[in-house]
Every structure is written in structure tokens, then in C-alpha cells.
Amino acid sequence: MSGVNARIHPTAIIDPSAELGAGVEIGAYAWIGPKVTIGADSRILHHGSVASHTTLGERNVVHPHAVIGGDPQDKKYVGEECWLHVGDRNVFRENVTVNRGTTLGGGVTRIGDDCLLLAGVHVAHDCILGSSIIIANGVQLGGHVIVQDKVGFGGLSAVHHFVTIGRLAFIGGMTRVTADAPPFLITEGHPSRVRSVNKVGLMRAGLAEETISWLKEAQRLLYHHRIVRREAFDLLEKRGPVPEEGLELRAFLRASEEGRQGRARQP
Numbered sequence: 001m002s003g004v005n006a007r008i009h010p011t012a013i014i015d016p017s018a019e020l021g022a023g024v025e026i027g028a029y030a031w032i033g034p035k036v037t038i039g040a041d042s043r044i045l046h047h048g049s050v051a052s053h054t055t056l057g058e059r060n061v062v063h064p065h066a067v068i069g070g071d072p073q074d075k076k077y078v079g080e081e082c083w084l085h086v087g088d089r090n091v092f093r094e095n096v097t098v099n100r101g102t103t104l105g106g107g108v109t110r111i112g113d114d115c116l117l118l119a120g121v122h123v124a125h126d127c128i129l130g131s132s133i134i135i136a137n138g139v140q141l142g143g144h145v146i147v148q149d150k151v152g153f154g155g156l157s158a159v160h161h162f163v164t165i166g167r168l169a170f171i172g173g174m175t176r177v178t179a180d181a182p183p184f185l186i187t188e189g190h191p192s193r194v195r196s197v198n199k200v201g202l203m204r205a206g207l208a209e210e211t212i213s214w215l216k217e218a219q220r221l222l223y224h225h226r227i228v229r230r231e232a233f234d235l236l237e238k239r240g241p242v243p244e245e246g247l248e249l250r251a252f253l254r255a256s257e258e259g260r261q262g263r264a265r266q267p
Contacts, residue, residue, distance in 0.1 A: 001018075001019050001020065002020045002024070003019075003020050003021040003022040003023065003024055003040065004022040004023070005022055005023050006020050006021075006022070006023065006024045006025070006026070007023075007024070007025045007026070008020075008025075008026045009026060009027050009028040009029075009030070009046070011028045011029050012026045012027065012028065012029065012030040012031075012032070012044075013029075013030070013031050013032070014026065014032040015032060015033050015034040015035075015036065015052075017034045017035055017036075018032045018033070018034070018035075018036040018037070018038070019036070019037045019038070020032075020038050021037075021038060021039045021040035021041070021042065021058065022040045022041070023040050023041040024038050024039075024040065024041065024042050024043070024044075025042075025043040025044065025045075026044050027043075027044060027045045027046035027047070027048065028046040028047070029046055029047050030044045030045070030046060030047065030048045030049065031048075031049040031050070031051070032044065032049075032050050033049075033050060033051045033052035033054075033069070034052050034053070035052055035053045035054075036050050036051075036052060036053070036054050036055075036056075036069065037054070037055045037056065038050065038056045038060075039055075039056055039057040039058035039059070039060065039088065040058045040059070041058055041059045042056055042057075042058060042059060042060040042061070042062075043060075043061045043062070044062045045061070045062060045063050045064050046064055047064040047065050048062040048063060048064055048065070048066050048068075048092075049062075049066065049067045049068065049070075050062065050068045050069050051067060051068065051069040051070045051071070051100075052069055052100075053069060053081060053082065053083045053084065053100055054068060054069030054083065054084040054085075054086070054100070055083070055084070055085050055086065056068070056086045057086060057087045057088035057089075057090075057113070058088045058089070059088055059089045060086060060088065060089065060090045060091070060092070061090075061091045061092065062092045063091075063092060063093045063094045063096070064094055065094055065095050066092045066093065066094060066095060066096040066097070067096075067097045067098075068084065068086070068092055068096070068097075068098045069084040069098065069099075069100055070097060070098070070099050070100070071099065071100065072099045072100055072101065072102045072124070072125030072126075072143075073099060073124065073125065074102050074104075074125055074143065076102065076103075076104065077102055077125075080102075080103055080107075081107075082100045082101040082102055082103065082107045082108065082125075083100055083101060083107060083108045083109070084098060084099070084100045084101070084108070084109045084110075084111075085108055085109070085110050085111070086098075086110075086111045087111060087112045087113035087114075087131065088113045088114070089113055089114045090111060090113065090114065090115045090116070090117070091115070091116050091117065092117050092121075093116075093117060093118045093119045093121075094119045094120075095119055095120045096117045096118075096119070096120070096121045096122075096123075097121075097122045097123070098111070098117075098122075098123040099123065099124055099125045100125065101125055101126045102125045102126055102143075104126070105125060105126025105143065105144050106126065108126075109123065109125060109126055109127050109128070110127075110128045110129065111123070111127075111129045112129060112130045112131035112132075112133075112149070113131040113132070114131050114132045115129060115131065115132065115133045115134070115135070116133070116134045116135065117135045118134075118135060118136050118137045118139075118155075119137045119138070120137050120138040120139075121135050121137070121138070121139050121140075121141075122139075122140045122141060123141050124140075124141055124142050124143040124144075124145070124161070125143045125144075126143050126144045127141050127143070127144065127145045127146070127147070128145075128146045128147070129146075129147045130147060130148045130149035130150075130151075130167075131149050131150075132149055132150045133147055133149070133150065133151050133152075133153075134151075134152045134153065135152075135153045136152075136153050136154050136155040136156075136157075136173065137155045137156070138155050138156040139153045139155065139156065139157050139158070139159075139171075140157075140158040140159065141159045142158075142159055142160050142161035142162075142163070143161040143162075144161050144162045144265065145159050145160075145161065145162070145163050145164070145165070146163075146164040146165065146265065147164075147165045148164070148165060148166055148167040148168075148169075148183065149167050149168070150167060150168045150201065150205055151165050151166075151167070151168065151169050151170070151171070152169075152170045152171070152198075152201060153170075153171045154170075154171060154172045154173025154174070154175065154188070155173045155174070156173055156174045157171045157172065157173060157174060157175040157176070157177065158175075158176055158177065159171070159177045160176075160177060160178040160179075160263070162263045162265045162266045163177055163178070163179065163180055163181070163263055163265075164180045164181075164252075164256075164263070164264055164265060165177070165180070165181045166180070166181060166182050166183025166184070166185075166248075166249075166252050167183040167184070167248070168183055168184050168198060168201050168202060168205055169181050169182065169183050169184065169185055169186070169187065169198060169201075170185075170186045170187070170198040170201055171186075171187055171188065171192075172186060172187065172188025172189070172195070173188070174190065175187060175188045175189060175190065175192045176189075176190045176191060176192055177192050178191065178192065178261070178262075179192075179256065179261060179262030179263055180252070180255075180256040180259070180262055180263055180264055181194075182194065182249060182252055182253060182256075183245070183248055183249055183252055184197060184198055184201075184202060184215050184245060184249060185197055185198055185215075185219055186198050193223070194219065194222075194223045196219065197212065197215050197216050197219050199212060199216075202215070207245065208243075210243075211243045211245055214236070214242075214243055214245075214246055215245060215246070215249070217236065217239075218232065218233075218236055218246060218249060221235065221236070222253075229250075229253055229254075229257075233246075233250050252264075
């Protein structure tokens with residue numbers, strides 16, 4: 001069903017069960033599959049695909065040859081009904097692929113609001129992406145990955161399944177991420193390791209200078225001086241109040257330590 005003022009190119013193929021919001025634009029040779037809902041003022045450009053069982057919020061843009069809502073690339077998948085839910089104002093550039101969820105992962109892949117996925121990005125089944133995430137060209141996210149809000153990725157990095165990337169982290173280009181990447185810090189290399197505080201990202205997010213300074217000292221103690229994490233945080237607490245971001249960092253690291261191979265969500 002088409003919404004008010006929807007603009008549909010005559011060569012586009014749209015399943016009868018699809019629902020299009022007001023002002024939606026569907027370009028030439030685009031494919032809109034079964035059980036798809038596309039929110040108001042979204043644009044599916046020429047040769048873009050929204051495969052099936054997908055809900056897109058408002059003002060999303062799908063560029064040519066992107067495939068959103070494709071079948072999960074999981075050998076255990078046998079055609080059961082699983083979904084992709086996408087929020088508002090996301091941009092999927094050329095050749096991006098985003099797979100639906102699987103029964104094992106709860107049946108849903110999720111993407112929040114205001115994310116930018118550049119050319120060739122792959123988001124595998126059961127991933128959960130927050131909001132305001134920027135993913136550069138060629139980045140590959142394995143199944144069941146969680147990416148928290150305002151994370152940035154350099155090009156061609158790859159993330160192991162079940163990894164969690166903490167809030168306001170940055171993953172350097174061509175980085176192989178096999179364990180959880182802590183919030184507020186830059187992780188890069190092959191194998192990956194924490195290099196420094198994500199100062200640019202933290203400043204853009206409006207964190208106070210004293211909070212950034214606290215995180216710098218935490219990063220220095222934890223990753224340069226190789227102090228036991230509990231002792232490092234005890235030392236930091238003795239020096240003054242711990243900001244909320246410090247508590248978040250400590251909780252994240254503790255959860256990762258309890259997980260398998262540094263992945264808090266690894267079953």
C-alpha cells in the first residue's frame with residue numbers, strides 16, 4: 001500500500017504486502033519485498049533493495065545496490081520468520097548489506113537512528129546497532145555484534161561475532177577486533193589493542209574537559225602501566241570523584257573479563 005505523495009518509478013518491483021509511508025520515493029529497478037514497511041519520506045534509490053520482513057523508520061536513504069533485510073548468512077537458518085528493524089534518518093550507501101536476525105539471536109537485527117553506513121559495509125544477523133554510528137567503507141560486522149551509540153569505524157575493519165563495541169569508542173582502519181572494545185577509547189591494530197582516548201569523539205559529544213582528563217589517566221594506568229584493573233580503579237577513586245563515564249568503563253571491562261575470550265556476550 002502506497003502512502004500519500006509516494007513517488008514510485010514504473011520499473012520498481014513492490015510486493016503487494018509492502019506498506020509505504022507518505023512521501024516515500026522508490027527509484028528505477030528498486031526491489032521492495034514482502035512484509036516490508038517503509039516510513040515517511042524515505043528514499044530507496046535506483047537498484048536498491050529492501051528484501052523482506054523489514055521495517056524502516058522515517059527519512060532513511062538506501063543507495064544503489066544496497067540490500068537491506070536480506071536472509072541471514074547462517075547455516076542454521078532454514079527460512080523461519082525473522083526481522084530487521086531500522087530507526088529514522090539512517091543512510092545506507094552503495095553495496096551495503098544488512099541481514100535479518102535468526103532464532104538463536106532473538107529473531108531481530110536492529111539499527112537505531114542517525115547512522116551512516118558507507119559503501120560495502122556488512123551488518124550480519126542479530127547485530128544490534130545504537131544511534132549516531134559512523135561506519136566507514138568495507139567494515140564487516142559478524143553475527144550478534146553490539147555497537148553502542150556514537151561509535152566510529154575506520155575503513156576495512158572487521159569485528160568478530162559476539163563482540164561489543166562500547167559507547168563513543170573508535171575502531172581504527174583495518175583493525176581486527178576479536179574481543180570487546182571499551183567505551184571512550186581508540187582500539188586499533190592487528191591484533192587489536194587500546195591505543196589512546198577517543199578525544200575528538202569525546203569533545204564532539206560534549207564531554208567535560210575534566211571527564212576527558214580522567215579517562216586519559218584511566219587509559220594510561222590500565223593500558224600503559226599494566227596495573228591490575230581493580231588496583232587501577234582503586235587508585236583513581238582515591239584521587240577524586242569518579243565520573244559516570246568512569247563507572248561505565250569499569251562495568252564494561254568487568255563484564256568483558258567475565259565473558260569468554262574477552263567477549264561479554266559470548267555464550
